[in-house]
Amino acid sequence: MGLDIRMPIGIIFSLYGIILIIYGAVADKSIFQEKSLGVNIDLWWGLALLVFGVFMGALAFRASRSRES
Amino acid sequence: MHPHTVDYAIIGIYFVFVLGIGFALRGRMKTSEDFFLSGRSIPGWITGLAFMSANLGALEVMGHAANAAKYGMFVNHFYWLAAMLAMCFVGVFMMPFYYGSKVRSVPEFLRKRYDEKTRTLNALSFAAMTLLVSGVDLYAMAILFERLLHWPFGASVVASALVVAIYIYLGGLTSSIYNEVLQFFLIVFGFLPLAILGLKAVGGFAGLEAKLPNPGYAHTWANIWHAADNPMGINWFGTIFGLGFVLSFGYWCTDFLVIQRGLAAKDMAAAQRTPLIAAVPKMFFPLLVVLPGLVAIALDPTTKLMMGGRYDNALPAMLGRFYPSGLLGIGLTALLASFMSGMAGNVTAFNTVLTFDIYQTHINPGKDDQHYLTMGRLATVFAVIVGIGTAFIVLRFNNLMDYLQLLFAFFNAPLFGTFLLGMFWKRTSAHSGFWGLLCGILAAATHYTLYHFHYISYPSDMAANFYQAIWAFAVCFCVTVVVTLFTEPRKEEELVGLVYSLTPRPKNSDVPWYERPGVWAIGILALCTVLNIIFW
Numbered sequence: 001m002g003l004d005i006r007m008p009i010g011i012i013f014s015l016y017g018i019i020l021i022i023y024g025a026v027a028d029k030s031i032f033q034e035k036s037l038g039v040n041i042d043l044w045w046g047l048a049l050l051v052f053g054v055f056m057g058a059l060a061f062r063a064s065r066s067r068e069s
Numbered sequence: 070m071h072p073h074t075v076d077y078a079i080i081g082i083y084f085v086f087v088l089g090i091g092f093a094l095r096g097r098m099k100t101s102e103d104f105f106l107s108g109r110s111i112p113g114w115i116t117g118l119a120f121m122s123a124n125l126g127a128l129e130v131m132g133h134a135a136n137a138a139k140y141g142m143f144v145n146h147f148y149w150l151a152a153m154l155a156m157c158f159v160g161v162f163m164m165p166f167y168y169g170s171k172v173r174s175v176p177e178f179l180r181k182r183y184d185e186k187t188r189t190l191n192a193l194s195f196a197a198m199t200l201l202v203s204g205v206d207l208y209a210m211a212i213l214f215e216r217l218l219h220w221p222f223g224a225s226v227v228a229s230a231l232v233v234a235i236y237i238y239l240g241g242l243t244s245s246i247y248n249e250v251l252q253f254f255l256i257v258f259g260f261l262p263l264a265i266l267g268l269k270a271v272g273g274f275a276g277l278e279a280k281l282p283n284p285g286y287a288h289t290w291a292n293i294w295h296a297a298d299n300p301m302g303i304n305w306f307g308t309i310f311g312l313g314f315v316l317s318f319g320y321w322c323t324d325f326l327v328i329q330r331g332l333a334a335k336d337m338a339a340a341q342r343t344p345l346i347a348a349v350p351k352m353f354f355p356l357l358v359v360l361p362g363l364v365a366i367a368l369d370p371t372t373k374l375m376m377g378g379r380y381d382n383a384l385p386a387m388l389g390r391f392y393p394s395g396l397l398g399i400g401l402t403a404l405l406a407s408f409m410s411g412m413a414g415n416v417t418a419f420n421t422v423l424t425f426d427i428y429q430t431h432i433n434p435g436k437d438d439q440h441y442l443t444m445g446r447l448a449t450v451f452a453v454i455v456g457i458g459t460a461f462i463v464l465r466f467n468n469l470m471d472y473l474q475l476l477f478a479f480f481n482a483p484l485f486g487t488f489l490l491g492m493f494w495k496r497t498s499a500h501s502g503f504w505g506l507l508c509g510i511l512a513a514a515t516h517y518t519l520y521h522f523h524y525i526s527y528p529s530d531m532a533a534n535f536y537q538a539i540w541a542f543a544v545c546f547c548v549t550v551v552v553t554l555f556t557e558p559r560k561e562e563e564l565v566g567l568v569y570s571l572t573p574r575p576k577n578s579d580v581p582w583y584e585r586p587g588v589w590a591i592g593i594l595a596l597c598t599v600l601n602i603i604f605w
Contacts, residue, residue: 003093005247016082016399
């Protein structure tokens with residue numbers, strides 16, 4: 001199977017991470033008081049998603065490099 | 070719940086990726102084996118996560134959160150008693166027969182072990198059950214669309230069905246499995262903050278325990294001895310034998326929806342590892358669904374405040390309560406992902422059974438492979454159209470979980486009796502499978518009729534389902550044994566690879582001990598025992 005599923009997973013999670021980080025940084029902070037107990041959960045969870053996305057992408061990238069050589 | 074542009078954008082990106090995976094795999098579907106079994110080429114970790122994810126439909130996610138709000142930690146039995154033992158059993162003892170005999174479906178295994186009529190009966194009952202179940206996920210998806218985008222229910226059903234139909238039509242089982250892996254990670258990352266924020270809101274485990282409306286809600290086992298003591302109204306016999314043995318083994322060991330993921334694995338080791346890899350995240354799933362359900366009932370003991378009077382709303386209500394815009398998009402995507410993976414699992418299992426076990430066997434045998442590939446695609450479209458119809462049946466039921474457990478008690482419970490005898494008792498004759506299975510299904514139907522018209526009664530619908538499963542299994546088991554004793558056994562040489570005592574054990578000597586399925590299973594069960602004790 002030519003498609004390495006880790007690559008699309010890496011891309012979508014990185015994308016989601018970036019969206020959440022930006023939104024968490026610019027959004028009106030009152031939504032976090034109202035909903036998430038004062039925690040800027042968008043920013044923190046965005047970071048978690050980005051780390052996971054980059055990790056999956058890196059695994060897929062390393063696998064494709066070792067297939068080529 | 071008031072989603073903003075950013076939330077819609079996140080959901081939109083998800084649809085692009087799901088359909089994109091289907092398009093990327095379109096060119097690889099050259100033979101029917103590619104379409105229905107992914108060419109038996111997928112690594113174990115992918116089939117393992119897909120095995121787990123195919124089961125993560127609306128029932129698992131919304132249904133078990135609702136049950137946790139209604140019955141408390143008792144719901145943990147679905148995970149730590151029922152699923153763990155059965156998943157270890159199928160990986161260690163049953164997968165070698167499924168994968169080793171090169172069958173393409175569970176009914177095909179029944180033809181090899183028993184005869185044609187057993188296979189046909191199972192294929193028909195499985196096809197009916199799958200279509201009835203796929204409507205549940207479609208229904209849940211459509212309800213979500215209706216609330217979010219304010220589309221009418223009918224349009225929402227059709228739109229959700231269309232997306233699933235497209236990606237399976239294009240990429241077959243591979244597309245379904247790859248999407249299930251993506252969906253698995255989305256579900257985990259989408260619901261994990263709910264557990265964290267929910268626990269923080271009630272003040273940790275100690276705070277949660279203090280706020281629960283009934284102290285029994287905080288225990289898995291403590292109230293099991295007498296039916297009157299626990300909110301589900303089931304004693305230890307009903308729980309351990311009905312749920313832990315009959316229903317769970319019937320589901321995890323014989324339901325083609327999950328077994329198909331194992332058959333797509335690239336080799337025997339990967340096939341055996343499939344359910345064992347799936348068992349690890351499954352063990353921790355109560356954190357993602359049971360815990361939010363408990364927090365929901367702790368914060369809203371009357372169910373009127375947040376949940377609008379319906380336990381089924383527990384999980385969406387928690388998303389609305391704790392997720393700000395942004396994260397809300399991720400949470401809603403996780404819900405959608407769970408419904409889609411559940412629905413897609415049903416559709417891929419259905420199109421395989423319909424094509425191989427009904428169409429190729431009885432309607433149009435002996436055509437070339439391309440013919441059956443096309444048939445598989447048409448079966449996909451057919452399954453989705455009928456699924457839309459069953460979504461409207463579900464609309465008339467008001468409790469998802471009862472509907473589903475009822476179907477399982479009808480169709481899966483007797484089947485496990487047929488498999489247990491077929492695989493582990495070589496004397497079991499060819500005729501006995503059919504009669505056992507038929508009588509098991511009839512027993513379930515009789516029990517259901519008696520219960521429905523109040524000739525027998527149980528403390529809760531769930532208790533009725535557990536006992537229905539026990540009766541169906543017991544009748545199937547006894548009838549199979551009795552018919553076997555009066556009919557000719559099959560020749561032993563025909564049963565090699567199908568019956569445990571006649572099949573040479575796979576050689577384990579060249580595999581390091583830490584890669585052996587038995588060792589994995591022992592590790593999983595040990596860890597699971599620890600969890601049971603902690604949350605006693």
